[in-house]
Amino acid sequence: MPDYIYLFESRLSADQQNALRALREAAREAETILFLVGDAVRDLTSGHAVREIEVALHGNALKLKKKLEKLGASVWGEDEATHSLYLCFPGTVRVDVVSTHRAEYPKPGNPVIHPASIHEDLRRRDFTVNAMAVSLNEGSFGLLMDPLNGAADIENRTLRLVSNYGFLDDPSLLIRATRYLARLGWEMDPRTRSRFEDAKNEDVIQYLPALSRSRELEQIGHEEDGLKVLRAFEAEGWMKALYPGWTTAAADEAKLALLHELAVELLMQGVHADMSAAQMRLLTAKLPPKDLAALKKRMLRPGFVEEWNSLDAQAAAFAKVLLSKPHATPSAGFKLFTSYDPEAVLWLGFTSNDKAVQERYHEFLKVWPEAHQKIPHSLMQELRITPELPVYGELVQKLFLELIDGHLTTPEEMRAFLEPYSPPAPPPQATVKRPRGRRGEARLKERAFDEEEGEEEESEEDEDLGGDEELEAGSDEEEMALVPDLPKTDLEAEIEDEGDGEEEEAGEDERPEEELAPVKKAGEKPPAGEVKAKMEAPSPAPKKAAAGDGHAALKPASVAPAKPEKKVPAHPEKAGGEKARPEAKTAHAHAAAKGSKAALPAKVVASKPHTRTPLAKAPAKAAQKPSVKPHPAKSVGVKAASAKSNHAGTAAAKKAKPSTPAKSAKPHSKKASAKPAKKR
Numbered sequence: 308m309p310d311y312i313y314l315f316e317s318r319l320s321a322d323q324q325n326a327l328r329a330l331r332e333a334a335r336e337a338e339t340i341l342f343l344v345g346d347a348v349r350d351l352t353s354g355h356a357v358r359e360i361e362v363a364l365h366g367n368a369l370k371l372k373k374k375l376e377k378l379g380a381s382v383w384g385e386d387e388a389t390h391s392l393y394l395c396f397p398g399t400v401r402v403d404v405v406s407t408h409r410a411e412y413p414k415p416g417n418p419v420i421h422p423a424s425i426h427e428d429l430r431r432r433d434f435t436v437n438a439m440a441v442s443l444n445e446g447s448f449g450l451l452m453d454p455l456n457g458a459a460d461i462e463n464r465t466l467r468l469v470s471n472y473g474f475l476d477d478p479s480l481l482i483r484a485t486r487y488l489a490r491l492g493w494e495m496d497p498r499t500r501s502r503f504e505d506a507k508n509e510d511v512i513q514y515l516p517a518l519s520r521s522r523e524l525e526q527i528g529h530e531e532d533g534l535k536v537l538r539a540f541e542a543e544g545w546m547k548a549l550y551p552g553w554t555t556a557a558a559d560e561a562k563l564a565l566l567h568e569l570a571v572e573l574l575m576q577g578v579h580a581d582m583s584a585a586q587m588r589l590l591t592a593k594l595p596p597k598d599l600a601a602l603k604k605r606m607l608r609p610g611f612v613e614e615w616n617s618l619d620a621q622a623a624a625f626a627k628v629l630l631s632k633p634h635a636t637p638s639a640g641f642k643l644f645t646s647y648d649p650e651a652v653l654w655l656g657f658t659s660n661d662k663a664v665q666e667r668y669h670e671f672l673k674v675w676p677e678a679h680q681k682i683p684h685s686l687m688q689e690l691r692i693t694p695e696l697p698v699y700g701e702l703v704q705k706l707f708l709e710l711i712d713g714h715l716t717t718p719e720e721m722r723a724f725l726e727p728y729s730p731p732a733p734p735p736q737a738t739v740k741r742p743r744g745r746r747g748e749a750r751l752k753e754r755a756f757d758e759e760e761g762e763e764e765e766s767e768e769d770e771d772l773g774g775d776e777e778l779e780a781g782s783d784e785e786e787m788a789l790v791p792d793l794p795k796t797d798l799e800a801e802i803e804d805e806g807d808g809e810e811e812e813a814g815e816d817e818r819p820e821e822e823l824a825p826v827k828k829a830g831e832k833p834p835a836g837e838v839k840a841k842m843e844a845p846s847p848a849p850k851k852a853a854a855g856d857g858h859a860a861l862k863p864a865s866v867a868p869a870k871p872e873k874k875v876p877a878h879p880e881k882a883g884g885e886k887a888r889p890e891a892k893t894a895h896a897h898a899a900a901k902g903s904k905a906a907l908p909a910k911v912v913a914s915k916p917h918t919r920t921p922l923a924k925a926p927a928k929a930a931q932k933p934s935v936k937p938h939p940a941k942s943v944g945v946k947a948a949s950a951k952s953n954h955a956g957t958a959a960a961k962k963a964k965p966s967t968p969a970k971s972a973k974p975h976s977k978k979a980s981a982k983p984a985k986k987r
Contacts, residue, residue: 311441312449314351320579322398323360329378329396330362330404331443336374339366342425342440342452344405349436353461355491358529361403363428363440368392368404375404383610386518389420393608399581399650401529412476416514426454433480434487435460435467464493474506479519481512482545486523489539490530512548521607524549528587528611532567534558537590550605552598559592562657569657572672573649580649584615585657614650621648622655626664629655637675638708644671678710683721690722690729702728 315324327343334341345361364371367390372382375394380402384393390406409423409431423431429438435457442450451458460467466484473480484503487493495503523545530536537555540546546553566589570582591599603612625647628634634643644652656668682703687693692702706724709715715724 309352310449311351311451315449318351319357320398320400322396322400322579323357325398326360326380326396326400326402327443329375329380330402333371333374333378334364334443335445337366337371339364340425340442340444341365341404342442342444344429344440345403345432345437348439348441348451349457349461351441352439352458353436353491356531358531359401359403361405362443363405363407363425365407365425368406371404381610383608388518393610395610398579399614401581412472414514415475415511416478416516416519418477418516425452429454430469432469433473433477433483435469438469460496464491466493466495466499468499468502471502474502475511477519478506478511478513478515479523481506481543482515482519482523482540482549485539485543485545486526486530486536489536490532507543512545515548518607520549521605524553524602524605525607525611528590529583533586533590534560534563550602553591553594553602557592557594558590562592563589566653566657570653573653573656576672576676577645578649578652580653582650582653584611584618584650585654587615588618618650618654619658621651622658625651625655626659626661629667630663637670637711640667641671641675641708641711675711678707681710682706683718683725686718686721687725690725691732692725692728692730696728696730698728 315327319327330341341362341364343360344363347357347360349355350357369385369387369390369392372385372392375392376382380394380396382392383395383401385391386393389408392404394402394404396402407423407425407428408420409427410418410420412418425440429440429452432438435455437457438453438455439457440452442448442452455469466487468474468480470476481503484495484499488495494500527533527536527540534555537546537553537558540549541555563586566582566585570580573580591602594602603615606612628647629640629643634640655664659665692699696702702725706715709724715721
């Protein structure tokens with residue numbers, strides 16, 4: 308739904324807005340309410356030009372006659388039956404002030420008027436597109452009243468009768484429907500068209516009342532294209548009922564086209580002329596004087612006839628003023644063109660043959676507008692003179708008048724003229740300086756956060772693996788839980804070097820950190836010797852996954868029973884073969900924080916600090932432990948062999964022959980292999 312307050316400001320001319328303000332002030336003083344109705348609301352909603360204004364007033368509109376005259380209105384006519392006033396405000400703004408009423412039709416074309424509310428007044432109108440009202444009162448200004456859904460018919464460009472008997476009760480609706488179709492280009496809905504044809508065939512037009520005849524005759528001249536409407540009336544046969552002597556043959560079509568062209572040119576220069584009277588002169592140019600006089604007597608508004616008759620006198624007065632010495636300069640002449648009576652300006656420009664007058668019109672319409680291109684908009688922008696300034700419009704007008712007078716020919720003169728209007732420069736924006744952090748501080752904080760997060764995850768993992776019984780660090784069970792499940796390989800190459808394991812273990816602490824086994828990267832294959840050493844470690848006991856633990860159930864390895872192996876004392880130097888190194892723990896923490904599923908080398912896993920770490924619960928009975936085939940080498944020897952395999956490099960990898968991996972139990976730990984164990 309459109310915003311009618313905005314439409315009032317953007318679609319109505321300045322003179323029409325002033326007329327509405329005067330009407331609202333008069334209604335406020337009379338303590339009554341009024342509404343904008345009729346053609347004006349329809350044209351505002353549909354986007355057409357508003358040519359006349361009609362307002363409906365609660366009470367007798369004739370009582371506001373004196374108040375409206377004091378506010379600048381001229382009374383062009385009045386009607387006692389309907390209590391209506393026909394006014395003309397400055398700028399040739401035609402306004403009809405009508406008292407709200409309802410009508411009864413005991414006979415076709417013979418209405419009986421009764422005072423009524425605005426709702427009843429809307430329901431007695433002709434078509435739904437005209438049965439809309441916009442409030443002009445305080446508190447509800449701009450509110451639309453549309454009881455018959457006329458807005459939908461406007462959107463569909465359809466004429467629909469308010470009453471099913473509209474054409475029979477008021478035959479003037481036949482003429483009005485034809486005029487709307489010719490002006491707007493709309494169509495009647497099927498039912499309305501059917502009733503229109505029925506009323507036409509029954510010759511209802513013979514009951515046309517005199518008041519409606521006068522209104523429709525005058526309305527031809529108020530149309531934008533009166534000749535088009537006159538032809539439509541002739542085609543339907545309505546001119547026989549309106550005025551038989553007036554036909555299209557009496558019109559001067561060539562001059563009507565020139566009149567319309569001149570009106571458009573004046574409109575582009577800011578002269579808003581109402582060409583109703585001038586158009587009526589040309590529509591009746593060939594009409595005999597006797598018929599013309601009779602036609603003028605039938606007009607609704609006597610004031611309109613006076614304007615029609617006074618066109619020549621107004622044009623002569625304007626020509627005299629235009630050629631006077633005070634208006635000889637271009638700026639004075641331009642002001643005169645835009646401030647004088649626009650109807651007189653239109654008729655003089657159309658009818659005058661004086662060369663001096665025609666020269667001034669040529670300057671106003673063709674020469675002076677070229678000065679708009681010389682306005683220094685870039686310089687104005689540089690001086691901060693923008694359209695947002697309140698005096699921008701006046702300044703541009705002053706600059707334009709100086710240019711058409713031949714002044715301000717150089718950029719220096721333009722700058723000197725514009726500088727007094729230049730607003731002061733805005734204050735500089737305050738910049739808030741923020742302290743910059745030290746270089747690398749963000750990285751150090753991020754690294755510390757990753758380490759803390761890794762330690763927290765490791766502690767949570769240890770709590771999940773912990774139970775009532777704890778295993779001693781450095782024991783065989785701990786090594787079995789920490790060694791990842793890797794495929795078994797041939798261990799013949801490592802058996803030959805078992806005797807050297809203890810010697811290497813003794814001197815292992817003295818090796819530099821660079822020789823230690825590095826942390827294995829994701830996707831990197833471990834050396835063959837390391838794989839053999841890890842596969843020689845005994846497998847842990849099977850254990851079901853705890854509730855809520857995301858690990859799969861472990862399978863016990865199917866190996867032959869053997870004698871229990873002697874446990875190695877849980878001493879940091881003997882069990883692990885070397886002291887726990889902080890870099891190994893740091894690597895483990897980063898791997899846990901990043902969620903890497905790659906297995907760590909055996910050397911790093913075995914070098915955890917020898918503390919009492921809670922691991923998985925040991926089985927209650929020793930019989931439930933799976934027996935592991937003992938290897939002749941000791942646990943310490945296996946670690947030494949694993950350490951040696953890291954230095955073996957490519958030689959051990961060449962000797963190793965991979966075999967089919969056997970199903971073995973996988974440790975219940977997040978440090979296990981990336982692939983989950985299959986369930987039994």
